[in-house]
Amino acid sequence: MTDVLSLDVHEKRFGDTLILDHVHVGIKPREVVALLGPSGCGKSTLLRIASGLDRDYVGQVRLLDHSRQQQGARRVAFIFQEPRLMPWLTVEENVSFSDGKRADTGRAHALLSEVGLAGWERALPKQLSGGMAQRVAIARGLYSQPDVLLLDEPFSAVDAFTRMRLQDLLLSIADSHSIAILLVTHDIDESLYLADRVLVMGSHPGTILHTINVPLPRPRERTDGRLSTLKVEALESLHGAHAF
Amino acid sequence: MTRVVTSHSDVSDVSNADSGQAHPRPMAKNVARGRRRWRGWLLPLFLIALLEVVVRSGLVPSYLMPAPSELAVTLAELAEGALWQHIAASTGRVLAGFMCGAVLALLIGAIVGISRSVEAYIDPTFQALRAVPGLAWVPLLLIWLGIGESSKITLIAIGSFFPIYMNLVAGIRNVDRKLVEVGDMYHFSRLEKIRRIFVPAAQPYLFTGLRNGLSMAWLCVVAAELLAATQGIGYLLTDGREVSRPDLVLIAIVSLAVMGKLTDTLLKVVEERSLRWRDAFSAAN
Numbered sequence: 068m069t070d071v072l073s074l075d076v077h078e079k080r081f082g083d084t085l086i087l088d089h090v091h092v093g094i095k096p097r098e099v100v101a102l103l104g105p106s107g108c109g110k111s112t113l114l115r116i117a118s119g120l121d122r123d124y125v126g127q128v129r130l131l132d133h134s135r136q137q138q139g140a141r142r143v144a145f146i147f148q149e150p151r152l153m154p155w156l157t158v159e160e161n162v163s164f165s166d167g168k169r170a171d172t173g174r175a176h177a178l179l180s181e182v183g184l185a186g187w188e189r190a191l192p193k194q195l196s197g198g199m200a201q202r203v204a205i206a207r208g209l210y211s212q213p214d215v216l217l218l219d220e221p222f223s224a225v226d227a228f229t230r231m232r233l234q235d236l237l238l239s240i241a242d243s244h245s246i247a248i249l250l251v252t253h254d255i256d257e258s259l260y261l262a263d264r265v266l267v268m269g270s271h272p273g274t275i276l277h278t279i280n281v282p283l284p285r286p287r288e289r290t291d292g293r294l295s296t297l298k299v300e301a302l303e304s305l306h307g308a309h310a311f
Numbered sequence: 312m313t314r315v316v317t318s319h320s321d322v323s324d325v326s327n328a329d330s331g332q333a334h335p336r337p338m339a340k341n342v343a344r345g346r347r348r349w350r351g352w353l354l355p356l357f358l359i360a361l362l363e364v365v366v367r368s369g370l371v372p373s374y375l376m377p378a379p380s381e382l383a384v385t386l387a388e389l390a391e392g393a394l395w396q397h398i399a400a401s402t403g404r405v406l407a408g409f410m411c412g413a414v415l416a417l418l419i420g421a422i423v424g425i426s427r428s429v430e431a432y433i434d435p436t437f438q439a440l441r442a443v444p445g446l447a448w449v450p451l452l453l454i455w456l457g458i459g460e461s462s463k464i465t466l467i468a469i470g471s472f473f474p475i476y477m478n479l480v481a482g483i484r485n486v487d488r489k490l491v492e493v494g495d496m497y498h499f500s501r502l503e504k505i506r507r508i509f510v511p512a513a514q515p516y517l518f519t520g521l522r523n524g525l526s527m528a529w530l531c532v533v534a535a536e537l538l539a540a541t542q543g544i545g546y547l548l549t550d551g552r553e554v555s556r557p558d559l560v561l562i563a564i565v566s567l568a569v570m571g572k573l574t575d576t577l578l579k580v581v582e583e584r585s586l587r588w589r590d591a592f593s594a595a596n
Contacts (some may be wrong), residue, residue, distance in 0.1 A: 120495055145496050151489050155588040157510045165497045167507060195588035211497075 069131055071096045071247050072143065075115050076126035079109070086112055087124070094215060097133075098188060101258035101265045103301065105106040109273030110251045111219050117249060118145040119219050132213065144213035148220045150200035152192040152207075162206045163210040173208075177207040181213070181243075182236060186292040186298045205237065209244060216241065219251045220282035222257070231289070234261055238285060255301050259294050260287055267304045277304035345376045355499065365477070377558045382565075385558040400542040400565055401532050405574070408467025409528040413521065416475035417470070421505055423476075424483025424513070445470040445531050449538055463535035470531035474523035482516025483509050515589060518582040522575055544570075 070093035078086035086109045094100050102110040115121040119130060130142045149156045152161045162178055163170030179188060182202040192200060201221060208216055218237075221229040238261065240247050252258050265279040279300055283293060359379045365371055366378035373381065386394070404413030423430045448466055456462035488511055494504045510517075536545020545562050 119497060120497075147492075149489065151493050153490060153493075153508070153511070154590065155514070164493070164507075165501075191588045193588065252409070287446060 070094055070129070070148065071098075071131040072117065072197050072249065073129040073139065074126075075128070076116060076124055077112065078126065079112060079116065079121075079124040085272040087116075089275050090273065092117075092266065092275070093188065094247045096109065096214070097241070097245055097247055098264065099238075099250070099262045101251070101262035103258045103265050103305075104249045104268030104273070105270055106253065107167045108268045108270035110268050113273070114145075114217050114219050114251050114300075117180065117215075118143055120145070121230070138268075144197075144208035144211055144216050145214065146204055146208045146221050148223060148273060150192070150197075152195075152200055152203055154192050157189050158184065158195070158203050159190060161192065161203055162210050164207060167253055173280055174180045175206070176207050181209075182206045184230040198225045198233060201225060201233060202236070207231075211229055212244075215247045215249060217270065220251055220253065223252075223254070226275065230257075237261070242285075246280065255270070255298055255305075256289070259297050259301065260289060265297075265301060267301060269307070272307060276307060279304075313577045326431070337543075356567045361534070362575075370486060375557060377561070382558050382561055386562055389559075389562060394562070394566070395548075397542055397563075398542075398543050398549050398570060400546075401536065401544040402570060404463050404467060404535070404543065405525075408464040408531065409471045409525055411464065412468035412471035412524060413475055416479060416520070416524070417471045420476045420479030420508065425501065425505055425509060430480075434544065435482075438475075440569050441473045441477070446534050447533065453539065458539040460503070463532065463540070466535050467528045467531040470526035470527040474527055475520040478516045478520025478523070479513060482513030482520075485516065486512040515586055515591075518578070522578050522582070525574055525578060526571060528545070529574075533567065 072092075072094045074090065076087050076090045077227065078085065078089075089147040090109075090113060091102065092102075102113065104110045112121065113252040116124055116126075119128070152158075156164065159172065159175045159179065160170070162175040163172065174208075176188060179185060182205055182273070184199060184202055184206070187195070187199070192203070195203065201224075201241060204221075221237075222233050225233065234257065237248070240246075248261075250258070250261060256277045259279075259281055264282055265281060266275045268274065279297055281294075281297060283291065287294070337409055348525040362376070363379045366373055366376055374397060377385075415495045419433070423433055445466060448469055449462075452462040452465055456465060490512060491504065492509055499507065532543065533548065534543040536543035537549055540549075544566050547563040547566075551557065
């Protein structure tokens with residue numbers, strides 16, 4: 068199958084420091100891929116390159132080219148570590164932020180009820196808890212009907228219970244919208260619970276050291292013994308990366 | 312009695328996923344606000360009463376400081392016509408000058424805020440001009456524009472321009488880079504980013520600037536009218552001094568205080584409505 072997103076970064080530098088060195092990531096349609104690695108290994112940078120936010124690198128980012136029916140549809144959407152909602156806009160206006168005044172309110176409302184926030188359309192971001200705000204951010208990401216959702220440690224700032232709920236929400240959304248996911252995380256359990264493939268990254272410079280396939284069907288049990296076995300594998304390759 | 316209005320937050324009762332962390336609005340807020348407003352009248356009322364006693368008892372001669380009751384009589388006389396004309400003349404000038412200054416400040420401030428290179432060309436000059444006291448422009452404006460309305464309005468525009476400009480630029484520079492990045496993600500054009508991210512995000516600063524600009528406008532209108540005018544509150548001040556009537560001067564001062572406070576309150580109401588989204592600290596009682 069053709070990759071829906073193919074990242075081919077030969078070299079990425081900040082000044083004289085080499086951040087990414089020959090990193091290749093291909094994502095198939097509907098696939099969930101996690102980038103796992105210690106802080107500073109360049110995984111967030113890689114994600115920013117994939118989203119087009121960072122264009123200062125040597126290499127190529129290719130997106131599966133097919134004509135989209137909806138105008139203004141974007142093939143990748145980015146969900147940041149923080150919700151980054153516009154505090155002066157209501158929840159529904161935030162969801163349809165990319166369209167401004169030409170917003171499709173119906174779609175925004177449908178997405179909000181999908182993320183469990185029906186009834187909060189007219190609330191302001193300051194009235195939301197951290198988990199709710201991140202749900203709004205997910206709805207905003209989905210609003211532009213992407214093929215690939217890029218997420219940069221999206222659940223690192225919420226409590227453990229909210230995180231588990233949001234992880235399940237993300238999986239069900241990816242499934243119902245048929246989108247692929249590229250997720251950056253430093254949480255081993257999160258990467259193994261969510262992903263079909265976990266790419267373990269090492270730092271200085273950032274490279275992909277190891278690929279762990281997670282051939283388990285969904286929904287997965289968090290207590291599944293096979294996940295524990297894979298966790299050992301992940302920990303070993305992270306040790307190899309001198310991440311500890 | 313203050314009217315007690317309590318209102319529930321319109322969303323706090325919609326319980327949903329992750330709720331329980333959303334903050335309910337304190338119900339006693341309106342009561343407290345009413346009480347605070349009432350407190351503001353204490354000081355002026357006390358001063359008026361004190362003044363009345365001091366003047367009546369002869370501690371201060373009344374040709375220097377008329378008693379508040381005498382002021383009320385003068386006020387009643389003036390209120391039959393002349394006072395309103397003076398107030399209207401000054402207010403009209405303030406509004407016209409403030410509008411001109413604000414529009415220019417918004418345009419130039421937005422451009423300078425967004426572009427470091429434009430700032431490098433323009434800002435040093437503006438900083439130097441800002442250091443010039445507003446009154447210093449008066450002779451030049453009189454030479455160039457004469458003693459008519461245009462010189463007064465120009466002076467007011469200059470005076471109100473700088474606080475608005477300074478605050479808008481500071482506001483734009485303080486916009487969270489992370490929000491701007493959301494605009495980058497959607498490939499917003501520069502204009503779109505200004506309109507949809509920078510300007511709304513800079514609003515708190517902008518309103519501070521507008522309110523400072525408005526008080527500068529009142530300051531400048533008095534300066535302009537003191538020098539050359541046949542109408543206006545500033546003219547009332549000069550007139551009072553020339554005919555040695557402290558009551559006229561005092562009424563002009565009170566009019567300035569009332570009009571300044573009134574226009575500022577109007578702007579504050581607009582500010583509060585526009586900034587309802589803000590999640591800011593509000594001081595406890």
